[in-house]
Amino acid sequence: AQTVTQSQPEMSVQEAETVTLSCTYDTSENNYYLFWYKQPPSRQMILVIRQEAYKQQNATENRFSVNFQKAAKSFSLKISDSQLGDTAMYFCAFITTDSWGKLQFGAGTQVVVTP
């Protein structure tokens, strides 16, 4: 079975500080993509960052970066210089190359950024 585990239900961080969200996954496939999605109170799902499993270099997008450890099946997200607008539910997800339309999500981590 393919699973995604996010062990932190909620995290709080002050503005301008850094927070790291953890995610582990399990799949027997070799070809897959990993993602972090953000879902603010509006419920609109927004892609934050993605990582191709065949790439060793960790992906970065402005203040967001990942630490991808393929052997450990770990995929953490670091949010630097946190802003109030980063307050949202964050979901880790992956997709395998044999099921392009099927994203599998973790349970989510609620991030609250405080002034």
Next chain:
Amino acid sequence: KAGVTQTPRYLIKTRGQQVTLSCSPISGHRSVSWYQQTPGQGLQFLFEYFSETQRNKGNFPGRFSGRQFSNSRSEMNVSTLELGDSALYLCASSLGGGLTYNEQFFGPGTRLTVL
């Protein structure tokens, strides 16, 4: 370019009724995926359609069905509604074809309440 649209945005039904939800993808996108989001089960994949064919299916009972039209618009239908079907239903569209992953863009969701 217009984003993914879902109609209706909110729906209230009673147990035993049936419901049809609609999703219009981004122009040019041929793949539509559907997800159910509940507080208890999180985000779960329902099914994916590509060029009018169901390509992937999640683990949901036969009461949940879908289809896709030639213009790529998709509908999902839930028959004999149960209280547990109350959820946010999200659809996502992508280009869908090819050997590399194409990003899924999410709609705002339809909030279904079953009384």
